[in-house]
Amino acid sequence: MRNLLLSKRPASSPEQELWCGVLFQAVRDAARLHELEARQVRRGNSSETYHLQRDLTAARLAMRWLTQPSRDLSEVCLLAGIDEEAILDRRESFLAGRFGEFKPLIASHE
Numbered sequence: 001m002r003n004l005l006l007s008k009r010p011a012s013s014p015e016q017e018l019w020c021g022v023l024f025q026a027v028r029d030a031a032r033l034h035e036l037e038a039r040q041v042r043r044g045n046s047s048e049t050y051h052l053q054r055d056l057t058a059a060r061l062a063m064r065w066l067t068q069p070s071r072d073l074s075e076v077c078l079l080a081g082i083d084e085e086a087i088l089d090r091r092e093s094f095l096a097g098r099f100g101e102f103k104p105l106i107a108s109h110e
C-alpha cells in the first residue's frame with residue numbers, strides 16, 4: 001500500500017499509513033467544501049438535505065482542522081511522519097479552495 005499524501009515516500013509502517021490516510025481523508029473532505037456550499041444554495045430544501053448537511057459538516061470540520069493549529073493535528077502529523085507546518089502553510093490555499101497538489105490523488109481515489 002502506498003502513502004496517499006506523499007506518494008514519493010512510502011509509509012514506514014502500517015500505523016503510519018493509517019495516519020496518512022486520516023490526513024488524506026481530511027484533505028478530501030475539505031476539498032469538497034466550496035462545491036457542497038454551492039450545491040446547498042442551489043438545492044435549498046430537498047430530499048437530499050440530510051446527506052448534503054452531513055457532507056457539509058464533515059467538510060467544514062475538516063477545513064477547520066487542516067487550517068488551525070491543534071493538538072489533534074499535531075499528533076496526527078507526528079504519527080503520519082508529516083511536518084505539521086507543511087499542512088498549516090497551505091492554510092490560505094485550502095481556504096480559497098485550492099487543493100491543486102492533492103487533486104490528482106483525490107480524483108484517483110474517489
